[in-house]
Amino acid sequence: MSDAIIESGNVAAAMAVQLARAEVIAAYPITPQTPVTEKLSELITSGEMDAEYVAVESEHSAMAVCIGAASAGVRPFTATSSNGLLYMSEQLHWAAGARLPIVMCVVNRGIGAPWSVWNDHQDAISQRDAGWIQIFAKDHQEIVDSTLKAFRLAELTHIPVMVNYDGYYLSHTYMPFETPEPEQVDAFLPTFEYKHALNPERPESLNTVTLPDARRDVKSIQRGGYMDLRHNLHEEMRLAIKVWQEIDQEFQKVCGRGGAPIIDPYRCDDADFVVVAMGSLANQFRDVVDRLRDDGLKVGVLALQIYRPFPNSIIAEALQSAKHVMVYEKGLSYGYQGALYGDIKSALYPYPSRPCLHNFIVGLGGRGIPTESLFQTVKTACVQDEQMSPAQADEPRWIGLQL
Amino acid sequence: MPDPRFKILTSASTSGPGDAGRTGSWRVERPVIDMDRCIPAKTGKHACHLCWLYCPDNVVSKDLEPTIDLEYCKGCGICAQECPAQAIEMIPDADFIKGADRE
Amino acid sequence: MNMTAKTSVLNLTQEEFIYPGNRACSGCGLSILYRIGLKALGRDCIFVVPPSCLTVMQGLFPIAATQMPVLNCTFASTAAIATGVRAAMKRLGRDTQVVAWAGDGGTSDIGIQALSGALERVEDIIYICYDNEAYMNTGVQRSGTTPQGTLTTTTPLSGKAEASKNIPAIIAAHNPAYLATCSASYPLDFHDKLLKAKEIKGLKYLHIQTPCPPGWGCEERMTVEIGRTAVETGLFDLYEIEDGQMKLSGPSQKLLGKTSLRPVREYLEMQVRFKALSDEQINVMQAEIDQKWAGYRDTF
Numbered sequence: 001m002s003d004a005i006i007e008s009g010n011v012a013a014a015m016a017v018q019l020a021r022a023e024v025i026a027a028y029p030i031t032p033q034t035p036v037t038e039k040l041s042e043l044i045t046s047g048e049m050d051a052e053y054v055a056v057e058s059e060h061s062a063m064a065v066c067i068g069a070a071s072a073g074v075r076p077f078t079a080t081s082s083n084g085l086l087y088m089s090e091q092l093h094w095a096a097g098a099r100l101p102i103v104m105c106v107v108n109r110g111i112g113a114p115w116s117v118w119n120d121h122q123d124a125i126s127q128r129d130a131g132w133i134q135i136f137a138k139d140h141q142e143i144v145d146s147t148l149k150a151f152r153l154a155e156l157t158h159i160p161v162m163v164n165y166d167g168y169y170l171s172h173t174y175m176p177f178e179t180p181e182p183e184q185v186d187a188f189l190p191t192f193e194y195k196h197a198l199n200p201e202r203p204e205s206l207n208t209v210t211l212p213d214a215r216r217d218v219k220s221i222q223r224g225g226y227m228d229l230r231h232n233l234h235e236e237m238r239l240a241i242k243v244w245q246e247i248d249q250e251f252q253k254v255c256g257r258g259g260a261p262i263i264d265p266y267r268c269d270d271a272d273f274v275v276v277a278m279g280s281l282a283n284q285f286r287d288v289v290d291r292l293r294d295d296g297l298k299v300g301v302l303a304l305q306i307y308r309p310f311p312n313s314i315i316a317e318a319l320q321s322a323k324h325v326m327v328y329e330k331g332l333s334y335g336y337q338g339a340l341y342g343d344i345k346s347a348l349y350p351y352p353s354r355p356c357l358h359n360f361i362v363g364l365g366g367r368g369i370p371t372e373s374l375f376q377t378v379k380t381a382c383v384q385d386e387q388m389s390p391a392q393a394d395e396p397r398w399i400g401l402q403l
Numbered sequence: 404m405p406d407p408r409f410k411i412l413t414s415a416s417t418s419g420p421g422d423a424g425r426t427g428s429w430r431v432e433r434p435v436i437d438m439d440r441c442i443p444a445k446t447g448k449h450a451c452h453l454c455w456l457y458c459p460d461n462v463v464s465k466d467l468e469p470t471i472d473l474e475y476c477k478g479c480g481i482c483a484q485e486c487p488a489q490a491i492e493m494i495p496d497a498d499f500i501k502g503a504d505r506e
Numbered sequence: 507m508n509m510t511a512k513t514s515v516l517n518l519t520q521e522e523f524i525y526p527g528n529r530a531c532s533g534c535g536l537s538i539l540y541r542i543g544l545k546a547l548g549r550d551c552i553f554v555v556p557p558s559c560l561t562v563m564q565g566l567f568p569i570a571a572t573q574m575p576v577l578n579c580t581f582a583s584t585a586a587i588a589t590g591v592r593a594a595m596k597r598l599g600r601d602t603q604v605v606a607w608a609g610d611g612g613t614s615d616i617g618i619q620a621l622s623g624a625l626e627r628v629e630d631i632i633y634i635c636y637d638n639e640a641y642m643n644t645g646v647q648r649s650g651t652t653p654q655g656t657l658t659t660t661t662p663l664s665g666k667a668e669a670s671k672n673i674p675a676i677i678a679a680h681n682p683a684y685l686a687t688c689s690a691s692y693p694l695d696f697h698d699k700l701l702k703a704k705e706i707k708g709l710k711y712l713h714i715q716t717p718c719p720p721g722w723g724c725e726e727r728m729t730v731e732i733g734r735t736a737v738e739t740g741l742f743d744l745y746e747i748e749d750g751q752m753k754l755s756g757p758s759q760k761l762l763g764k765t766s767l768r769p770v771r772e773y774l775e776m777q778v779r780f781k782a783l784s785d786e787q788i789n790v791m792q793a794e795i796d797q798k799w800a801g802y803r804d805t806f
Contacts, residue, residue, distance in 0.1 A: 057623030068590020480727030
């Protein structure tokens with residue numbers, strides 16, 4: 001284990017990528033991700049990292065380079081934010097359908113229009129249906145650990161993984177963290193392998209037009225149609241939840257850290273009111289919870305660590321004993337409700353106990369979320385919302401509007 | 404290596420003929436080579452072979468007496484058009500079919 | 507530079523690298539150039555193919571027509587995907603040729619950004635653009651390389667108003683390691699240019715005029731004849747550019763010695779897609795060709 005390093009979240013990500021021995025780095029700058037590409041460029045140019053650095057001309061091409069490299073059997077990496085993520089959207093779907101083991105860091109930022117460079121989660125949320133595994137890191141240590149674990153997850157499951165961390169709140173702030181030794185990472189993360197690696201000695205044509213119906217191949221073996229392949233992606237995404245837990249256990253043996261791969265509950269055991277959030281906001285809520293507890297309110301906060309695949313049964317079970325669940329999120333499905341909120345509501349549907357659910361939209365486009373304001377909101381909600389019916393509580397409430 | 408619990412079904416094709424089935428069924432005319440005019444055939448020496456070169460579907464053989472693979476010949480007629488000896492004629496396929504039924 | 511012997515029909519290998527019975531149209535110009543091109547490239551290759559006629563020719567899952575590994579990709583990203591594959595080959599210490607095969611749409615329109623980036627980064631790949639002068643795979647819509655006056659489904663009645671993009675000139679401005687124009691009607695010329703390209707480091711760009719009977723409006727048997735006529739009228743020239751120097755290739759070079767070339771009208775009248783051209787437009791085309799060739803006679 002290294003001594004405690006104090007660096008920015010972006011540098012933490014770059015250090016994890018270096019330890020993971022990514023071999024092809026596709027780099028395109030976008031605020032607030034840019035320092036990741038700069039740090040990686042520095043590491044490669046100085047010889048501290050042995051990799052190909054490809055300064056692509058767009059994010060669509062950044063993911064293309066990752067797709068090309070992974071398809072040819074070499075570990076790639078890229079990072080992006082916001083509109084950059086959206087620009088590569090068709091490539092995300094492509095990578096998932098092609099079952100490519102690709103890891104990408106997404107430094108979460110609001111999407112235009114209008115332009116915003118500040119943090120919210122809409123970029124990741126808007127891509128939740130693409131078939132990528134989505135992890136949310138809530139501090140710099142998690143950025144390092146989750147990124148390392150993500151490489152292992154992607155390569156075991158052959159499903160691409162995005163590691164999300166908050167723009168500015170995490171990317172540009174400085175926190176202490178540790179990094180494992182290179183030998184520890186090498187033992188944890190074996191050589192990259194792609195099941196269908198392009199090889200003239202074993203030629204295959206990848207991802208060509210695929211019919212609606214199943215069809216026989218040259219050896220007369222029945223192979224699936226489009227729907228069968230896509231169904232397999234979905235099924236194996238569900239199975240990936242278990243694999244993520246196993247990887248976390250393995251990583252714990254190596255580094256002594258982990259134990260909360262799916263949810264990270266804080267003071268939830270006897271809580272009447274549970275706040276659910278992702279990313280740095282979940283850590284911020286711990287201060288809020290402590291203060292409210294001092295005021296005699298039984299509140300807890302549940303951090304969700306993995307958003308896709310959605311660990312519905314684990315969440316629903318964790319929330320069975322709560323009376324009220326308050327979902328705070330930095331993104332939504334426009335025209336209806338918060339994305340995380342909707343998923344939690346749906347997770348609870350088959351369960352005997354359905355706490356009253358509340359949806360709060362906060363921090364879009366980097367709108368400040370003072371801890372004091374969170375404290376007041378939760379406290380008010382705990383008191384008032386006792387009176388609210390689920391139907392009344394169902395409408396999302398926007399915190400911090402200024403008009 | 405991927406986890407053995409994962410089947411990882413993807414669109415990965417291996418190569419073989421006839422992806423479009425028996426493309427010979429596309430044609431309306433088929434090439435017929437007159438070996439008395441065909442240069443390699445009549446001289447007994449390898450020469451010309453332009454029909455082999457220009458065939459889009461590699462169904463013409465590079466033999467002294469070239470043969471056509473009728474399983475896959477689409478009947479485009481490029482061989483007939485390019486033959487410098489006018490040794491190839493495009494004959495309606497129907498002329499070669501005895502009886503009514505044909506897939 | 508290695509001067510390899512010119513390939514003839516007789517010494518061209520009989521080994522085939524693509525299976526028959528594929529979905530290419532009957533008489534497809536791409537089929538000819540692809541089949542002969544593969545003989546030059548050999549088996550130690552990885553191909554990158556965006557949506558295009560070649561995608562259809564590759565076959566529907568799970569049967570492929572090409573015997574080399576092929577990576578199909580999204581429309582805009584051909585050169586970037588090839589970049590990624592090449593980076594992987596470098597890491598793996600392999601000399602495997604990475605060859606992109608894109609149509610004119612995938613090169614001059616939606617694919618131009620990625621191609622420009624790959625050129626600027628001097629990626630060690632071969633990029634082949636087979637130009638059938640419209641979006642043929644989707645049913646003959648106009649593209650950036652569709653010639654002025656051409657009838658397509660999106661330029662019906664009076665034909666395309668605008669002049670086409672001069673893609674070789676755009677590529678040449680990037681100073682590629684090697685640039686060549688070729689024709690599906692001269693497959694041996696294309697074959698030998700590929701052999702040459704394989705030996706060069708950097709981005710090698712080949713632009714192939716590819717006649718398309720359904721899209722151009724001619725009989726299937728006329729594919730080779732039409733492409734030949736395009737060259738013999740001096741409309742489409744076969745050349746190479748290396749180190750900034752342009753050199754006409756065989757079939758075009760031969761025309762330098764002629765006092766006059768076949769009139770371009772002969773080429774235009776072979777194809778229904780040019781039916782909307784007026785005599786005035788044809789005369790302008792002829793004058794441009796004449797001027798161009800006067801310039802060539804001075805230079806070469």
